[in-house]
Amino acid sequence: MGTVKTVASPAVNAARENILTRIAKANPDSRTRPVSAGSDALDAIFPAIPNQRQRFLDECAGNLTEVFVTTDAAHSADALALILSTVPAGEVYVQHDPALQPLISVLKEWRTVKLSSEGAPAESIQATVTLAHGFVAQTGSILMSSACGGRGASIVPPCHIVYGRGEQIVADIAAALARVADAIPDASYVGLITGSSRTADIEKILVQGAHGPRRLVVILEG
Amino acid sequence: MNPPANSAANRKVALFVPCFVDQVAPRAAIDAVTVLRRIGCEIVFPDDQTCCGQPGFNTGHWEVARPCAEHFVRVFSRYDAIVCPSGSCTSMVRKHYPEVLESTPLRGDAVEVGKRVFEFAEYLVRVAGVTDVGARFPHAVTYHPSCHATRELGIYDEPMQLLRAVRDIDLRPLPNEGECCGFGGMFSTKFGMISAAMGDTKAGNIEQAGAEYVTTVDPSCLMHLEGVFGATGRKLKTIYLASILANTDGGADRGVNSPRRAK
């Protein structure tokens, strides 16, 4: 590990001890503390969602996530072909997962496909296709992680296509986060992605497509 | 006029006159007296009163605010109802005296007297239960919800109800009404350029409302705005709420500190 001071170095430990000592001195147990509201208090903050699927679709319409609703794998493959027909020529990066095989088997014939197992996505890729861990009705978000083809798959390309199933829809952010602890214990990156990349830094005017994907597309099967 | 069951008839009210109203803008207090008497109150003016201490408190000179607060408590404790023609001074007593008098013997008394101090509009509507005081003011008026009254004391409906009951008044909504006019006590001179800019923005909004007059429950805001109107050559006028309500015949110009012939 090079010549950087590591945690073991005495100088570093001094700063750590100094800060912790100052905190301890500032924060004696004798001061009364408010008790944090439990997570059930969230029911009081957000309204209930009667139809999660409809809510998810409505939110996606609002945050400009394109959604293709399909009935089965063949239908989904058609949807993917349709989407990619509007993506400029260039490599398509696909998460290496059996669930995506049916979708891309035809694709390989007319598009260069690079699998995530072959390495990181190149700067020049035009689109990525990944799975997701879930869909959040409350905000029209997609629960992603680095287990879905790596970190770059959801941020490097101009177009990110997510393939998922209707039963993956969960009610809200709380439910999605609860899933993280159980279902995604090892991934180094986990995140909610809500709509396409955007900025309002110029005169507070909203512009789609800043550094991340300009297009976020969901193929929602079943 | 419609004095209801809990009419203020024969109610004794001690008048707490803010220091600058006393010396610079007495019309505000005089007209408050007129209106309170009209609804049947008996007015007492404890003449040993001086200042609520806000100038000291707001500038960080709590060593000055404290004796003012103590003096106020001593002068006013004996009264059941104290009415003040100023939202910010009322707020000082009710909200900040406990802080200023923290760990002093008079803190308890300050909390108690705070419960009995009322801003003028608040008193009329919430205590005396009166919204129509028989006023007439045939002019275009907009209400500026002064910061302390609105945000610290929650007073907004009361002045609006009183204004709506004024005959022939043309009440205009004020764009961006919640934004501070820029007075802020000593801020008005410590950072006069910012204060004037804020006043200029407020003046622009008043013009946009199409109002001839701006009114509020804080004479200090009006003093500042009148100065801004003058400096920027605007044909707008200020009038304290009680001065509108004191008019029964549509009266002449009653700027917050314009002179008036003694009755």
Added chain:
Amino acid sequence: MSAAAQEFLVNAIAKSSDLEHRALIQRGMLSYDAAVVKGKLRFSDWEAARDRCAAVKAEGIANLGRLLIEFERRITQRGGHVHWAENAGQANEYVVELARARNVKTVVKSKSMVTEEIHLGAALEKNGITVWETDLGEFIVQLRREPPYHIVTPAMHLSRRQIADLFRDKLGEDVKDADPGRLVAAARVALRRAFFAAEMGISGANFLVADSGMVAISTNEGNGRLTTTIPRIHVVVAGIEKVIPRMSDLAALWPVLATSGTGQPITTYSTLIRGPRSAGENDGPEEFHVVLVDNGRTELLANPETEEVLKCIRCGACLNICPIFRHVGGHTYGTIYPGPIGSIYTPRTKDLSEWGHLSYACSICTACKGVCPVKIDLPKQLLLTRRDFISGRNVKAAERAGFAAFRWVTASGGRFQLMGWLGRKAVAAVNAFGLSGTALDPMRAWTKYRSPMKFPKKSFRGWWRDNGNR
């Protein structure tokens, strides 16, 4: 008056009369106001949401030591490194040394207020390392060599025309019609090269999650994602007060931060990083460092009165609502943190004598208190800062004498009446002799910007005595 206070006054004078600047800011703030009104409708109880976030942040601060240790343990378990820095110097030293040891030539940075606070960019550049700010607003002000104007929208003071001219001059990109979409595209191309060339990505953190050892980063542009994905080293710099107890707390904090910050339901990229790439992952940084920065935060913690200031989640809502900010703008303050929070934070963590004037650049309108999503009593904090400024004997003798006189005058009604009468006579004399506005005019601070007050012949007391007292 301190040098900083003098500079503030000069800048305030310039900006207060700049009507173009005022109109630009008002436009931006009105659009923000409208967005937040819409955003709050998504909550069934916005006040309950504020209460919850306030409680979570208070809990984090109350258990700061324990939570930071737990966070450190989990990060370290996954191969990350946690470095503690008492001050800016120690933080910068660590990052610079790391960069040099790893032969870093280029750094990409996503938005982080604390890195501005410690001037990390300058420290890296002094050591020959090129730093690219990748948040569009930060990128723009970096090209202009000026500080950010606002903590959420750093370039809101610039028109598209100014940005187009800047890109033409500095990037060689000529966006002739100054169309915002094309300007963003030009920035994307320029920064893309930087993302793929950089050896190190530096980010901030919105929250440090203790129970799961995660760094939470909220962005809209995606620059935060690219910064933490492409370069082989990822460094997080975060104030120690960013730690929160649980991941589940984000279910409230994320929407509330986004709503208060921009009116959005949630930011586009709500990211959680556990460490460097895990075994079997095909991309992501190989190294992960978290620098925990004190730099005065334990001072705020040590004072029970100021502790609540550490709840701040840097949403910018108090800046946006503040009428002073709306009239003088972010640069006038001369600090990294402007607006109400900055006017408390800067005097308290840097130097009260030097920066205490900021706490006075406020009319105590209390609008900020109503919008703070973690319920910091900002007006109270401003007043306490003023109180401590005065007890630190930071004002001129003339002001102290003035208030001593005020204390004397307000001790009795009779004395008050007499001095008031004398005062009115003095002002009348000044006006009569045409001395209004001169050095002899006690009202000149007032009349500098307003037409003179008309002083009445009689005070209220006088009227009451003569005909009021039935």
